[in-house]
Amino acid sequence: MSRIEGARPEPQKAGMSSLGRLLPYARPYVWQFVLVLVLVVIFNASTVMQPYLVKVAIDSDISTKHPSYHGLLVIALIYVGVVIVGVVANFAQTVLLQNAGQNVIRSIRLSLFSHIERQAMRFFDTRAVGRLVTNVSNDTETVSQFFTNFFLSLIRDGLSIVMIVFAMFQLNARIALYCMVIIPVIFAISALFRGRLRRAYQTTRTRLSNVNAFLAENLAGMRIIQIFHQEERQSRAFEALNESHREANVHEYRTSVWFNRAFEILGNVAVAAIVWVGGGAVLRHWIEFGTLYAFIRYIQQFFQPINAMTQQWNTLQSSMVAADRIGQVLAVQPEIEDVAQTVDIRKAEIRGRVEFRHVTFGYKPGQLVLQDINFTIEPGQFIGVVGATGAGKSSVMSLLTRFYEPQEGAITVDGVSIDAYSQEDLHAIIGIVQQDVSLFTGTVKDNIRLFRQEISDETVRHAAEVVGADTLIARLSHGYETELYGKGSNLSAGERQLISFARIVALNPRVLILDEATASLDSQTEELVQRGLNAVATNRTTIVIAHRLSTIRHADNILVLDKGRLVEQGTHFELVRRGGLYAALDAQSGVEVGP
Structure with missing residues (x-):
């Protein structure tokens, strides 16, 4: 009963190649993902247009010698139309992606279960049932977050960053270049935390698997546990596994919080810098006030997708770990297989x-x-x-x-x-x-x-x-x-x-x-x-x-x-x-x- 306590060594490596092995399951739904991409472009374009419309209203219809109420009304109507188009595109992309993503996970789960069914008994002799249950249920559910949450964030937020940068250079190339100084800082912070986050997520998943395996084993042998009065001993063992899992979870979230807060501070510093540089440019009449407003909004929008992507970093890491665990099971070829030509019998x-x-x-x-x-x-x-x-x-x-x-x-x-x-x-x-x-x-x-x-x-x-x-x-x-x-x-x-x-x-x-x-x-x-x-x-x-x-x-x-x-x-x-x-x-x- 206590063999789970000496858990297997925790895995050290899980990369994008683990997820790459599962991508063929997405091939039947490639056109749905393409349509999602089109909808993402529409949604991002509507988002990027909103600060520009306000900039036009400020510079052309408000802060002029002859303010134009008609121009404001036109801009307001266009703004509302852009928002409605963005909302519809966002709704459609989310529903479509969830449908495609869940179909992919369904295929992975069915394939994994079928693969396990074809294994010889030696496969089950060397693997705890709880671990296999975790592979089929928890790990596939974790991977589903990659095809839904992370995939959407990667495409939507990645395109959003590109569009925002393009819009900033269109407004004022000089100030836009100042803004690009933050990009190396972003990469440096990502590189600093990437390895730590990956190890934290791997440890958490492995220790959760240990808990599930121990639980499945003890529930199956509950009569023996009660007959021989092992409840207290098994409770202590279960408590030790849960404490280990708790510590891993706390460490994971602590690392993730440090990572996210570093980006939040960087974003606020960037806004303050734009206010200082852009404000000076307005006072010297190098740019108009509406342009400064658009830059402030764009720099905030610039960090929103970056922050959203960093929020999904744990999803990527846990998905890679889960995909690696699934891949390890799928990589085990059945020890006993039918020969090419079997005897045809009745x-x-x-x-x-x-x-x-x-x-x-x-x-x-x-x-x-x-x-x-x-x-x-x-x-x-x-x-x-x-x-x-x-x-x-x-x-x-x-x-x-x-x-x-x-x-x-x-x-x-x-x-x-x-x-x-x-x-x-x-x-x-x-x-x-x-x-x-x-x-x-x-x-x-x-x-x-x-x-x-x-x-x-x-x-x-x-x-x-x-x-x-x-x-x-x-x-x-x-x-x-x-x-x-x-x-x-x-x-x-x-x-x-x-x-x-x-x-x-x-x-x-x-x-x-x-x-x-x-x-x-x-x-x-x-x-x-x-x-x-x-x-x-x-x-x-x-x-x-x-x-x-x-x-x-x-x-x-x-x-x-x-x-x-x-x-x-x-x-x-x-x-x-x-x-x-x-x-x-x-x-x-x-x-x-x-x-």
Whole structure:
């Protein structure tokens, strides 16, 4: 439970290249972004025109020997029209950009989820679920701010600066050149803070991910935490992670505030300088008062987009960090992929003959859990697999379902290597029921057919009847339409297991694997399930991994594993008579040996 406390090293680099990897997702919406650009030009032009119109009114219609009320009215009407055009353009650009940006993020999120779904089990063995949840939800939401807030600010405010500079030079090139002195200062401040801001945002995102990962892990294991009274210890660990995240957040905002206030001070100093220089020019009659007013307004407008862009600096930094984290996940190629030309099969032609030939496997290099495994299962046989904890029983089944690839040897179904089948076909051939049942939010009926609409209600009901789940389902408040929540928490362990058995019958695989499937059932429910299993196993290759030897006592063949090796195989009575490892396990189980 505490493995999250030793968090992964915090990333050190995340740049624009991280966001660049996600730009292809924006390609289908490029014309919407182009239209946004056009609207931005219209909006910025309306903004830049406003001080110039006031300048014209002051110099031509107010501060003259013969003020013109008609001229003021015309300027006022033009001013109102310009403002209305700007408001409409601003509204349209915002709505259009949000639509395009959210579509881009939707594409990224779907692609990321699909990519994670295609990963082999080793990918999930080395990554906390909370981190992946953060990638799909929080990180994509953070990147969405780049395509909406930052993109709009970059285009709108960047063009605004260019237009303002052009307008100032048109008014008076000399004073405009004085104003340009502030540009190197702006770059110097940006360079000073850029590295600090990037590191601050990276640290904050990483520590938030640590909090989410710890939370997901502990919520999933809450029963263990409460049973062993670990609440206080886990609370302290969670408090330490939150304190670390709080410190990173405070440091991030402190750095951001210093950055923004430096620009605010610089802007006010620039306005004061323009008042001094421009005021002197007015007193010497080098420029008119309206021109001074326009310069003051333009210098204020000049810093407004700069300040807006700096406000979005944290958006850019956090987006780059989030994009880098997303990119790291997308860069992981699935360890197990279909070959270019898979075997074209129809499930009806599969007989269900399974063979392991000299299979050697380890989850980590140099740490083998299976060594030189050889056995054959004929179609329709009922096979048991037993052994002490860690003997490699579940690893055998993980290899058969191709959750992992063996380092050596071959695994075949009907004489064809399993890597010649597409994964979709292989998993249609081989069904598995585990001790930890996975149920999803939805009705009982949908969980039995796994939301596959081609499986009829009649097939669902028949499957439930075969395994004996129909009587239990009938007692639920709405029968097959009963909604399940939180991994089926409103059902007992036995009811959840029976629904998983019914699911297998409905999906109708040729090879059935039961991985400790009855370990969590009480004796009465196990007896009910056992009757259903006997019916399910008819004309189907069935492999049962069991701690309870009573489950496999009548198996056609029993495979006995010990420390990753297949040490014995035979029927229950053959193995008992040999007096080997199986006989010792049988004696420990207390099962009476009968004829």
